[in-house]
Amino acid sequence: MYLYGTQTVNEKGHLTIGGVDTVDLAHIYGTPLLVYDIALFKERAAAFQETFKKAGIQAQVAYASKAFSSIAIYEVAAQLGLSLDVVSGGELHTAVAANFPREKIHFHGNNKSYTELQYAFDEKIGCIVLDNFHEIEMIKEISEARKEKMNVLLRVTPGVHASTHDYITTGQEDSKFGFDLKNGQTDDAFLKLHNHPYIQLLGMHCHIGSQIFETEAFRLAAEALMTKMVEWRQKFKFTCSVLNLGGGFGIRYTAEDEPLHPSKYVEEMESTVLSMARTYNYPLPEIWIEPGRSLVGDAGTTIYTIGSTKEVPNIRTYVSVDGGMSDNIRPALYGAKYSAASANRMLDPHSDKVTIAGKCCESGDKLIEEAFIAQPVEGDLLAIFCTGAYTYSMASNYNRLPKPAIVFCEDGQHQLVVRRETYEDIIRLDIPLQKIGREQSK
Template identity: 40%
Template sequence: MICDNIRINEDGNLTFAGLDTIDLAKKYGTPLYLMDEDKIRENCNIYKDALKKYFGDSARVLYASKAAAFKRLYEIIDDEDMGIDVVSSGEIYTAIKAGVSLQNAYFHGNNKTDFDIKYAIENKIGYFVVDNIEELDAIEKESSRQCIIQKILLRLTPGIDVHTYEAVNTGKVDSKFGTAIETGQAEKMVEYTLGLKNIELCGFHSHIGSQVFNSDNYLNGSEKMLDFIADIKSKLGYETKVLNIGGGYGVRYTQDDPIIDIDANIKKVSEFIKKKVKTLSINMPQIIMEPGRSIVGDSGMTLYTVGTVKTITGYKSYVSVDGGMTDNPRYALYQSPYTVMIANKAREKEDFKYSVVGRCCESGDIIQEDVMMPKAKRGDIVAVLTTGAYNYSMASNYNRITRPPVVMIKDKKDYLAVRRESFEDLVRNDI
């Protein structure tokens, strides 16, 4: 199996986090999001331990909320003594409702509205990660109005082109995110920021992209950022205290994806950064990472019930399930690969090729093409693995379909974290 929390039991059923998925499907219905709380905590500690070991006590791990955000998840992250990366007022509100202090919250985004900025400052956000000059001016204005000095990082684009999905490649010069180093605009922005009265520039942030397996990308990005830090020190006399090197490593969606040793990779990055800092004669900044996908990705699984099985003679066969792009739009968006299994036939020979599709009135509503599975029939339970990240958080009500519940599993016991939406929820805001 692609993850150690997935097994097959003596009944031939797929198990997740020690529980029979067929039993869970019967208890809660489908579609159903499952999340393994123990795996989430394990992943948190892998990052925390590695950063502390290789970068010292000041290093900090932030959870990237966009991967999955709901109250119980924020409670777990807070319990693990991690900060949070938020990208909207809605994520801030959810964190507040979960009882999370915003002191160690970092507010990202390329277009924070005046409302977002006011709301975040009123609720004592720890840091803004500032994308552009217009945003910087808006934060300065609101900070002045509220009579505070607001801490910020500047988001910079180091010009790194990583080989990942184009839609999640964020480190290029022409990205919609951040201010480019290569064009000279980043230097001008630093100089401008240092002249503002109600802003405290704490450091810099960069994010090269998502689903990255190779540490060379982090090394290249860190080199560009550290060179910039040294250049700014020389020209402007400002030396950064904080360097946020961005998100975490990729996760395994299929057997073809490599197994990542996160500890070993962070060690490699730390050795490079420490050597580079010494060469440049600059102080070692506080290092921050903000993993999201690699915290929750392999903690998730989605269960569906097969509705129809249809073969077009001479062409292909379809397995249609009771969910689809409304609870997992990633194939429609990125053609994202997934491992798909029939949970109640986990030991049977996979000798039929199917396109697994959803129920939406949309030809692009596909979960995965060309999946080898046992012969499927109505009522079978289909499991899609590694769906903890960007599934619940990207879910929609397209076709007026209600969103599935989230069931957490801890110590082989299940509990409801997010209830299934009702029809009443669909019309709650209608007038």
């Protein structure tokens, strides 16, 4: 059993997070409950920031908030001096509600609407990452009509294959994201923006995928973008001031995963950029990165309550919990793996091999195919580790299940930051048929 961050086992045999007993949290807030170890989030952020500082490189570490978006986590990110990566009007609105420093907000996404781009101008955010020619035309129109300036980056696909699941690789040529670096699209995009009176092109951006453990792909991506930057300087006398190399740094979900320390990924990027800048006498650009999963992934733990147990002789034992694919779609979506433990019986032998099943009406609603836990008893608490990224942000109300509550824990204190949905929340947007009839008759 691998414990993360501040997780410990107390004298009662209960799992604690941030110095708080998870059994107490379950009694106070109910289950399913997503618990964040905020000290671990801070530790990971500091590790990225310190690596750049030691190298004396100007940098921005932007929290890729698609991993988990809420007002509270944005407030913590702001306190730590992080920048913020948002990918929709909704995430931008959350950042505005959190009073996040606008100049540190970067707006991503492969299909930004005209309204969303206007919203970005309204809030005077720090940068828009342009993903396609349609966005270039829209942002030119908006900036010219308003006579307002906006910083932009061009997102490019460097043709680098990262060793990860096909659903979360994004840097190859066949991608819905960005301008292809090899077929001339990136150059065409550059020329449409070069010397525009209101659009300030800062440089380029790439993101090659997620849950990547090796550094070679990051080195190759940095080389590809630096090569293009050198070419632009030679041809157009244009120098990129920013090189954004994205995120995708892997974390440990199970004992099979062997992630590197966050500093290792940054060091590989730094050395590549520094080496090429020296070789070509290129002014060292400011380096931006966008960790998301590697900041919040293993900082989050979901606590469930065990309900029914079903034994299928000679095949498997199903242990069902009070959540499932509605609060964590990743196992059903692309076979993501997790580890688990009996949160209220951590000292008992974890020798029962079971399948952790959710309560959604889908045969594929299995959170863990093979988990080793204490002999399951109805009412036991089950902790599934490393659920801090892409769980709540991808949660749904399938089967009309309410989304879980979220609690932050640190230094023995706990605070509710997202309340549990109620049944009334679920039907809040529903309109009874007779009301539609009355509206139409007016």
